[in-house]
Amino acid sequence: MMDFQFQPLSNWGFRNSHPFIIAGPCGVESEEQIHATVRELSKYPIHLLRGGIWKPRTRPDSFQGIGSQGLLWLKDAGKENNLPVMVEVASPKHVEESLKAGIDVLWIGARTTVNPFLVQEIADALKGVDIPVMVKNPINPELELWIGAIERVYKSGVHRIAAIHRGFSAFEKTKYRNVPNWQIPIELKRRFADLPLICDPSHICGNRDMILEVSQTALDLNYDGLMIESHIDPDHALSDAKQQLIPSELGKVLEALVVRQHSTDDVIFLNLLEELRDKIDRMDADLLHMISERMKVAREIGHYKKENNMTILQVERWNEILTTRLQLGINKELTSEFILKLYELIHAESIQQQTKIMNAEKEKVKE
Ligand code: PEP
Ligand code: MN
Secondary structure, three states: OOOOOOOOHHHHHOOOOOOOEEOOOOOOOOHHHHHHHHHOOOOOOEEEEEEOOOOOOOOOOOOOOOOOOOHHHHHHHHHHHOEEEEEEEOOEEEEEHHHOOOOOOOEEEEEHHHHHHHHHHHHHHHOOOOOOOOEEEEOOOOHHHHHHHHHHHOOOOOOOEEEEEOOOOOOOOOOOOOOOOOOHHHHHHHHHOOOEEEEEEHHHHOOOOOOOHHHHHHHOOOOOOOEEEEOOHHOOOOOOOOEEEEEEHHHHHHHHHHOOOOOOHHHHHHHHHHHHHHOOOOOOHHHHHHHHHHHHHHHHHHHHHHOOOOOOOOHHHHHHHHHHHHHHHHHHOOOOHHHHHHHHHHHHHHHHHHHHOOOHHHHHHHO
């Protein structure tokens, strides 16, 4: 594993305050659209302007982006309003053209991060170039692939890197366009504490209504910034019409956000926090003890089933466990989603332990 040293956003050479706000349309559509949007956006505390020039779209007949001509429109709109600008790159040619147009920051999109060959080609095109790069998570919930892309960019010599969390595709219908799976970016942050982390609530939500809620969650998880799509006339936007905010709505979201501090030296607060954390530590020890005791009983059942030549899985029993535990948990103010996940995990572990017992002899035969 390489030793990474990422530059904090405050060293990127841009105006900076917490949280770092990136805003702009999903796609640059015309000179008028980008100028009008940026003029409005510049009334709010924004640090960096986004605009897609080349849009990787799921279906071939969707708007594919305005192409290279939009680079200069975006750059001009930024200059006019004193804002650095960023675009998405999905090939070495995009990198080359963006650099030529004086674009300030590049981002690698979710559909590109999934492809190590393409990321490597982009990283090679970045060798010897000192431009900040943001790497969106891949569309599938795979942390290693995200880290791999960051690693490839880092190895090309770029050290001003940020990760953008834009949610993950899921087959199931959920209230999100892309499910956040917060534990994935949290694990990224745990492994790379100094890697700036930005949340893109627009692509997580897929609609305007939840942008504030998701942005607030991200800030409460100590994200460094937000990337929010904003368009002067979202209802007529050529891509992502449902999720883009008009600039004044974006302003309202920014104003409504509560920015909390990450650390403090307030002794009273710290003492109480420590007390509560001690409580949690003791409870976790009890919890693990109980789970381990439960597994012991499950193993005992495994032996018993084996002696009586019974199958491990007994669906009626599993149904009964789920129904009763759901009710128990709901009565104790736990969400059904959490209880289901918890019991699926516990049940899978019990089955695994019982399978081991059932097949103990077979293992011996193999030896
Ligand atoms: C975008 O930012 O407009 C975009 C295409 O995002 P993603 O790569 O997250 O789908
Ligand atoms: Mn978009």
